[in-house]
Amino acid sequence: MKTGKIATSKFQNFGLRRDWLIFFLCNIEDWISKTNLGNRQVESLKTWLRESELLEGDKPTVVAKILSKILTKDELFVWKVVWTNLYYNVNLIKWYLDTFDWGSTFSRKDLLLKLLEDDESAKERTAKNAISSLLNLLDSSPIGYELKIGVVKKIGGERYVKKIGTDNLHPLAVAYSLYKAAEHMERRDFTVSELYSKEFQGGPYKLFGIPREKLERILRGLDEDRGYILNYSRGNIYLREDLSPLDILKFKLYRNTLKVREDYLPGLLLNLLYKYVEVEKSSSVVSSEEYIIELLKDTIDALKEIKAEKNRLRSKYCRIDKILNCRQKESLKNFLSSVINRDVELTIIDGNLDKHLIRKKIEKAFKKDYTIHLCLFFGRNEKNIIKIKNLLKELSNEDDFKNVVFVLSEVVLDDETFEKFIQYKAIATVADKHNYNKESKINKEYAEKIIDSWINRVKFGYVQWFLQDESDKELMHHLSKKINEELSRKIFTYGLENIKELQKNRNVWTHRRSIRSVEIFLFANSIEDIEKKTVNYPYRYLREILKDNNGEYIVDVNLKIKENTPEDHPLKKMYLEIKRTLEKEKNKGTFNLGDTLEFLTKPPYGTYSNMIYMGAIGFIMREYTAKLFEAETGMPIQRGLMRDKILDLFKYWEKGDHREKLEVFY
DNA sequence: GTAGGATCCCTGGCGAAAAC
DNA sequence: GTTTTCGCCAGGGATCCTAC
Structure with missing residues (x-):
């Protein structure tokens, strides 16, 4: 690791x-050509990847290639490897882990000070940037x-960090x-006690804060x-x-390919076995034939139940x-609507449902006319996807659904997943029935x-998205932008x-009065008045x-819409209608003014309570000042x-309130 | 030695959220 | 509703590194 400076702005x-x-x-x-990150973000990511030993120059390393295969099976493992590498390559990370004790809480300001x-050469702004990257x-x-x-966590106006560990x-x-530590310390034997000393360069306690008892159990298991x-x-x-550390990753990859078999060994059965083995070890009882038959009977019953x-x-x-x-539905909704200015209503539909059930579901799904109506479909296999595509093509051309954006994920919910x-859910349920609360929770x-x-x-x-007569393929994380802009x-x-x-x-689109x-x-x-x-x-x-x-005004100095403004300009169109x-x-x-103008809340206008639409309606209604009269009082x-x-x-x-106040006459 | 690219660092605009 | 603060992000200059 480069010695010296802790504070850095290299992560932008x-x-x-x-x-x-x-x-x-x-x-x-090809991540660089596919990414839609900004230039500084790419620069930052490149630096993080290099320090995580995933990039060398602009080329992915062997570690990156192995982790890319482990990712879908065990994402957290990937993060543990990245974190380990960062400790040895980034002074800031090493400083954070070496300096602050597990269990302590500190504010952003504490970290900065x-x-x-600790880094006297650091300028305040640079130190702030470094802390910003870390947080x-x-x-x-x-x-x-x-x-x-x-x-x-944000408490009051300040962000606090609690170093808890796992x-x-x-x-x-x-x-x-451990193999990483061995590489850096150039020796291959350690004691558990030294892993828990402040001086030790890395290791599972310094990096993750694992309790000693739990670590010893894992070490016994590895032995x-x-x-x-x-x-x-x-x-x-x-x-x-x-x-070497790399061999450990290869071993993990190998284990993952065997994992399919392991997954079918019911966790509950294993837990039962462990329990009996522990009893057996701690007592002096010698296993008898009857005892083994009894044990197997229980486990076979558990298997049947599962x-x-x-x-x-x-x-x-x-x-x-x-x-x-x-939570998962909300996460998909947030992902799909991340950059859409209008509110989004999302419904998730299984593409295997009958056509008429799908229709019914869509009809009930959306409550507001001014929102983007999104229907997200999933299939189970390739054949299924083709069938759903044909269905969506048909639905999107129907008049009833002409304002619905149909989206079909090309990532299917495969049988293995x-x-x-189902396996984990079943084990959890059975464990629950037998009061194995911990196993139930874990599964x-x-x-x-x-x-x-x-x-x-x-x-x-x-x-694949479908809207009216159009359809195209898009990366899901680009779809939000596509919806907002097109x-x-x-x-x-x-x-x-x-x-x-x-x-x-x-902000001007946020739902508010x-x-x-x-x-x-x-x-x-x-117009000057408005500009001011x-x-x-x-x-x-x-x-x-x-x-x-x-960028040209469509109104003259006296705020009259210019004659030559095209009729499809949204404000002119609303004004004319x-x-x-x-x-x-x-x-x-x-x-009733509310009923008469209610068409404005629906497509193709989509008016709702926010700064711009309230401004626009304010502008258009100038025309009717002193021309309309209040029904209740007769006042202009x-x-x-x-x-x-x-x-x-x-x-x-919005709420159907105050209808009576909108009774007017000319 | 020099050119050009990569990296580091500082500055400031902007939007969102918090405080008033 | 308005003002202030904080965090995100990009622009751009200075410096370092590398190939020639």
């Missing part, structure tokens, strides 16, 4: 994020929130950390594994001379939407992790998203309502009252 303030590493490991040969104290790494990767090497260490992760990995006796660890439970669960979880829990999920977690890992593959895989405009043809500059800021936005446009006397009132963020984006895509609709109400007596609707009517209008559209 970014941490190594889970999504980044997964994306890299899924595309190790300690860093400035970002802990906050956005499983190193922090799953391995609990630093759990980041005892959930794979034996081979322990072995890897009993025919001494392939290491020998352990009475607190002494002897590593093999002919093995088998029956599996059959029951296969029908219970026959549909993908039943397999996913709320499904069976593993429930395994089942969830199997699906989490599959969701991960889905997120970085391809999808598909949303296809649904809301006269929505304000058609003004490109308005898409640049999310904004009296000021209404007032800015309703009360203005001239929209100087500061976020209001400055609102003036774009009055511009076209070339409102005019046409209200004209019809002239001489007809009292009418002047500016102030018009503002209140507009606020009521949005409330009525």
Whole structure:
């Protein structure tokens, strides 16, 4: 490792994020050409990958190639290897692990002050950048929130880190950390006691905070594994001379290929056996024939029970939407809507359902007219995918579903994943019945992790989308941008998203009431007036309502829409349609403004309560100030009252409240 | 020695969230 | 509703490294 400086800005303030590493490991040969990260992010990721020993120059290393194969089976193992490598290559990580004790909590400020104290040459800004990278790494990767090497929490205005540690260490992760330490310390035998000393350079305690008792159990297990990995006796660890850290990774890869068989050994059965073996070891009872028959009877009963439970669960979880829990559904929704300005409503549908059931499900799925309606479909195999594609082609062309974005994941829920999920669920249920609470909990977690890992593959895989007569293939993590920039405009043809500059800021799209936005446009006397009132963020984006895509105003100085403005400009279109609709109400007596203008909330307009739409309606309703009268009082609707009517209008559209206040006449 | 690319570091704009 | 603060991110200059 390079000696000296701890503080560094070489990570550009970014941490190594889970999504980044997964994306890299899924595309190790061509990740640079496929990535949509910004230039500084790529620079940061490259640095993290080099320091993690996954890149050499711009080429993936053997370690990267092995980890890419382990990733889908055991993602946490990958992070343990990365963390181990970072300790030896990044002064900042080494400093963090060497300096702070397990179990302690410290604020961002504490970290900064300690860093400035320990690295006197560091400038404050550089130290801040370094801490920023470290916190970002802990906050956005499983190193922090799953391995609990630093759990980041915001208390009040400040971020705090709690260095908790984990005892959930794979034996081979322990072995890897020991062989890494051996490489750096140039010796191959250690004592457990020295692993727990402050001076030891790495090892499973320094890196992961594993309790001694748990570590000793893992070491005994490794020793009993025919001494392939290491020998352990009475607190002494002897590593093999002919093995390197890389060999441990190869061993893990080999184990993974055997894992399919292991998975079918029911965990509950193993637990039962361990339990009996422990009893036997601690007592002086010699196994009798009867005892063994009794033991086998119990285990065979357990196997039968698990088998029956599996059959029951296969029908219970026959549909993908039943397999996913709320958190997993939410995670997919957040992923798919990450950069979409409008709210998104998502429904997840199993493509194997009958056509009429699918139709019914979609009809019930969406509650609001102004949101993006997303239907995410999953299949079970390639043949299935072809069938679903044909179905979606048909549905997307139907009039009832012309505003629904259909998305089909090309990553299928394969039999292997499904069976593993069922296996763990079945063991958990049986364990629960027999009051093996710990086993039940562990197996429930395994089942969830199997699906989490599959969701991960889905997120970085391809999808086929269908909207009206169009369809295309896209990486799922690009779909959100595609919807925001293209598909949303296809649904809301006269929505304000058609003004490109308005898409640049999310705040103005956030669902909220904004009296000021209404007032800015309703009360203005001239364009200068509007410009003056929209100087500061976020209001400055609102003036774009009055511009076209070339940045030219579509209104004259007196705020009249120019004659030559194309009729498909969203604001002009809304203005004309409102005019046409209200004209019809002239001489007809009292009418309800909310009902009459409700068409604006649906496609192709998609009006809802946010800063830009409230501003736009404020602008359009200028025309009717003092021309409309309130039914209840007979009073003319002047500016102030018009503002209140507009606020009521949005409330009525949203919640159905205040309808009576919207009764008006000409 | 020099050119050009890679890396390191500082600065500041912007958006989102928190505080007022 | 407005102002302030914090974190994310990019631009760009300085320095280091490497190939010629």
